[in-house]
Amino acid sequence: MKLLTRQPTLKLPETMFTGDAWADVIYRGEEPSRARANAVRFAPGARTAWHSHGLGQTLYIVEGIALIQSRGGEVLEAHPGDVVWTPPGEEHWHGAAPDRFMVHLALWETDEVDWLAHVTDAEYAGPRRSTRTA
Template identity: 75%
Template sequence: MELLTQPPTVKLPAEWFTGDAYADVIYRGEAPSRMRANMVRFTPGSRTAWHSHALGQTLHIVEGIALVQSRGGDIIEAHPGDVIDTPPGEEHWHGAAPGQFMIHLALWETDDATWLEHVSDDQYNGPRVSTRTHP
């Protein structure tokens, strides 16, 4: 067993985010492990650019309301306790709803991510479907 030293919080790059978002590395596996876990804090209205992960990504919403969308799909309004899984190669974005902070735990393997264009304000403000209306 080993108690891991945690690196300081980092502000995430403007090339990949609209608005301000910050990450705390929870775990970064060393080979042969590929596991990655970050706690990510989004300021109100901030969001990732469109992107995909070679091996997929799972998000566990911790606080606030998250907005998550796959390319061509509905914007999902996710709440604390909700878990969103994106399969390998699926283009998507995620961020905070307007007016409040959002925190999620991001889980993925390897750093093979493809970053694309920023999410436009029109895309971000599109119609939403709440997880509270689905089983």
């Protein structure tokens, strides 16, 4: 067993994020492990750019309301306790609702991430479907 040294919180770059977002690295596996885990905190309205992961990505919503969209799909409004998986190579974005902070755990393998264009305000404000039932 090994107690891992906690790394400083990272302010995430404007080239990949709109608005303010920060990450705490929870785990970054060393070969042969490919596991990655970050706690990511988004200010209201903050979001990633469009991107895809070579081996997919899983998000676990911890706090707030997350907005998540796959290219060509509707915006999913996810809530604490929801788990969302994006398959390998699927272009998507995720971020906070306009009026709430949001925290999610991001789980993925390898650093194979293809970063694309920023999400437009029109894409961000698109029709939503909530994970909560009425």
